Amino acid sequence: MRVIFRREARAETLEAQAWYESRSSGLGLEFARALDAALASALRDSAAFAKIEGECRRIVLRKFPYSLIYRAQQDVFLVVAVFHHRRNPRSWVKRGGG
Numbered sequence: 001m002r003v004i005f006r007r008e009a010r011a012e013t014l015e016a017q018a019w020y021e022s023r024s025s026g027l028g029l030e031f032a033r034a035l036d037a038a039l040a041s042a043l044r045d046s047a048a049f050a051k052i053e054g055e056c057r058r059i060v061l062r063k064f065p066y067s068l069i070y071r072a073q074q075d076v077f078l079v080v081a082v083f084h085h086r087r088n089p090r091s092w093v094k095r096g097g098g
Contacts, residue, residue: 046072
């Protein structure tokens with residue numbers, strides 16, 4: 001399955017990783033690993049996680065207040081958002097993910 005990050009999701013990922021790294025050396029790498037683990041879980045069984053809007057589903061990252069929001073189709077796994085839990089939970093829907 002091909003994994004595609006929306007431009008906004010990629011920017012959110014890089015921004016969060018840089019922010020954590022600026023707080024403590026190595027913490028940005030831990031964030032990236034948590035995101036990779038969530039992505040791997042979702043790829044193994046994309047239907048295992050809760051639907052939150054339309055066909056979009058959410059998996060919560062371990063140790064970090066972020067969720068990976070995605071939509072899986074036959075051959076494409078679209079990452080719609082890498083979303084901090086303090087943000088407005090409806091703002092990512094404007095991206096056409098819902």
